[in-house]
Amino acid sequence: xxxxxxxxxxxxxxxxxxxxxxxxxxxxxxxxxxxxxxxxxxxxxxxxxxxxxxxxxxxxxxxxxxxxxxxxxxxxxxxxxxxxxxxxxxxxxx
Numbered sequence: 001x002x003x004x005x006x007x008x009x010x011x012x013x014x015x016x017x018x019x020x021x022x023x024x025x026x027x028x029x030x031x032x033x034x035x036x037x038x039x040x041x042x043x044x045x046x047x048x049x050x051x052x053x054x055x056x057x058x059x060x061x062x063x064x065x066x067x068x069x070x071x072x073x074x075x076x077x078x079x080x081x082x083x084x085x086x087x088x089x090x091x092x093x094x
Contacts, residue, residue, distance in 0.1 A: 041084035048077035 051074045054060060062070065 037084045041081055044077045044080035044084070048074065048081065051077065 051070060055070060055074070
């Protein structure tokens, strides 16, 4: 037979443990999410910078198709930076 009633002392301890566990899980998820977003922001910035330097070189004479592809990636890297900045908490650490 399954016991459905829990003594108050044990119930209080279980409740406290559950709250602490939920809080720790929430903090861990928040840190993981912030780290993930910060990493993507940095990668997008590096990619954007490299493309900007590459596009401004005097000897860079790509075909129309290559120029269009580079422009597309360049714009998407800016978009990634905007999205990650918008999603990160205000008091973020980078």
